[in-house]
Amino acid sequence: MDVSKRQVGDVTILDLKGKITIGSGDVQLRNAVQEVMNSGATKVLINMHNVSTIDSSGIGELVSAYTTATNRGAKLKLINLPAKVTDILTITQLITVFDVYDSEDEGVRSFA
Amino acid sequence: MPEEYRFHLAIGSRFENIELVQVVLRDCLERLGMEADARHWVDLAVREALANAIKHGNAQNPSKQVHVDLAVEGEELVIRVEDEGAGFDPSQVPDPLAPRRRLLPNGRGILFMEKFMDEIQYGAGPGGGTIVTLRKRLTGAKADASQA
Numbered sequence: 001m002d003v004s005k006r007q008v009g010d011v012t013i014l015d016l017k018g019k020i021t022i023g024s025g026d027v028q029l030r031n032a033v034q035e036v037m038n039s040g041a042t043k044v045l046i047n048m049h050n051v052s053t054i055d056s057s058g059i060g061e062l063v064s065a066y067t068t069a070t071n072r073g074a075k076l077k078l079i080n081l082p083a084k085v086t087d088i089l090t091i092t093q094l095i096t097v098f099d100v101y102d103s104e105d106e107g108v109r110s111f112a
Numbered sequence: 113m114p115e116e117y118r119f120h121l122a123i124g125s126r127f128e129n130i131e132l133v134q135v136v137l138r139d140c141l142e143r144l145g146m147e148a149d150a151r152h153w154v155d156l157a158v159r160e161a162l163a164n165a166i167k168h169g170n171a172q173n174p175s176k177q178v179h180v181d182l183a184v185e186g187e188e189l190v191i192r193v194e195d196e197g198a199g200f201d202p203s204q205v206p207d208p209l210a211p212r213r214r215l216l217p218n219g220r221g222i223l224f225m226e227k228f229m230d231e232i233q234y235g236a237g238p239g240g241g242t243i244v245t246l247r248k249r250l251t252g253a254k255a256d257a258s259q260a
């Protein structure tokens with residue numbers, strides 16, 4: 001999986017691309033979120049648009065990212081969920097835990 | 113049963129080897145004519161079975177192998193994943209949907225397999241390891257996991 005970071009105003013956006021699966025993408029996601037948190041970011045969007053596959057380990061990393069951010073007083077939200085990721089968040093009953101937005105604009109504006 | 117739809121693989125207990133199985137599995141599911149969405153969910157279920165075998169069964173010991181067998185039995189796709197661990201009791205696995213467990217980072221692999229396949233069975237291998245058998249009907253295969 002590839003992770004790239006960019007800034008829109010005071011909102012940090014992580015663009016994920018590829019698989020978030022055990023042994024590869026999950027570790028990259030963990031490291032990227034840790035780096036963002038360590039930089040002091042408090043408004044974070046994870047852009048899932050180009051995520052092709054997420055397994056239970058990847059879901060676990062998303063949950064860890066959410067709890068890490070919350071425990072530090074930051075907000076971490078998801079944008080542009082592919083249908084299959086939405087299905088998985090529904091199955092795991094996490095769809096109501098995360099703040100989810102259909103577009104980057106909506107996600108950025110949600111922090112206002 | 114068509115032999116071209118049968119395979120056996122043995123992999124060392126490393127997560128990166130999951131991708132090797134996925135390549136062979138994907139090719140087989142395509143040749144079986146399974147539609148793309150259904151292939152995605154089967155792929156994910158097998159990924160979970162392999163991850164469990166490597167992580168929990170074989171404790172990531174690369175000298176221990178995970179065996180994967182795929183066959184078509186009647187109208188069903190049958191995939192067996194066997195580890196060389198010490199065995200496993202699925203009744204001891206807590207419900208990941210219990211409110212107090214919902215924000216834990218692990219424990220969802222079995223849920224995924226149950227949701228994405230039609231039937232899951234657990235058994236003991238000849239060496240005492242775990243055999244997980246995943247079954248999927250080939251006719252009218254579920255395409256929408258949220259309706260599983």
